[in-house]
Amino acid sequence: MDRITELPFALAFGTLFVIVMLRANATYWLGRGALSGGRLSDRLARRLDGPTMKRAQRLSARYGVVAVPLSFLTVGIQTAINFSAGFTVMPLRRYLPAVTVGCVLWALLYSTVGMVGWAAIATLWDRIAA
Template identity: 40%
Template sequence: MQELWTVRSEFFWEARGFVVAYLFLFVVAMLRGQATYWLARVVTRQTLRRTSPTVGWRASVHRWLSGEGVARGTTSLQRWGVGMVPLCYLTVGFQTLVLAGAGVLQIRWPVFTLAQVPGALAWALIYSTIGFALWGAALAALAGQPLALAAVASVAVVVVATRAVLRRRRA
């Protein structure tokens, strides 16, 4: 009965082993990739081609899909082909742009899904082995270290402020 009330500070798969973690992360990667692809594909078809919203979340999505970031993703797909899809899983940030670019370019779903599988497998392997171990080590290092926490917060503030200034200059 005592075990029912014990609070555990671990991910649910840590007690279940590597295979469960790997499969869970693979499914997460596939679902995220498919969601990004279909959102970009449907929204592109409906929004970019038929409307031009000026306010609200629709305008934000319209600007994002027709903006510089997704344009870089579509350009890389046009230049390097569908091989960019599995490779994008090895990047941070560029991954979403390539997956959305595949939706914008209306790459056929079976082709996209087959290209996505090796990337999702690699992503799951990275995060189920060293990825979460690195996050855990970083959080443990920051726990109880006010100067380290202040340094991380300072870097975050600088990054956010720099992005805001760059966006304002472009506008």
């Protein structure tokens, strides 16, 4: 994370955007793979029946394509929403624009406020350790 904080804003934003776009789309495709009968570990199978996944499916069903970009402003449900979008076979023509908006929001948030917070924590850590 230190390397990203040292980058100019545009590069930090771009780097974070690529990272989150890859992660979100990989999660979507994992959801599609789970639906198509891929062999699931017992742990993953239990998670698919867990409360976070059920909540994500309810949000996805209720709010549809709006849930995907809004999930990037939350903590703890983003992965479940993207997985749920794949698991419920949200069409790519709807998912890709929604995930792109979410990734832009996430990258903007983390390349501004997130980097300031990270720098503050690092400074505090240096002062405590010294």
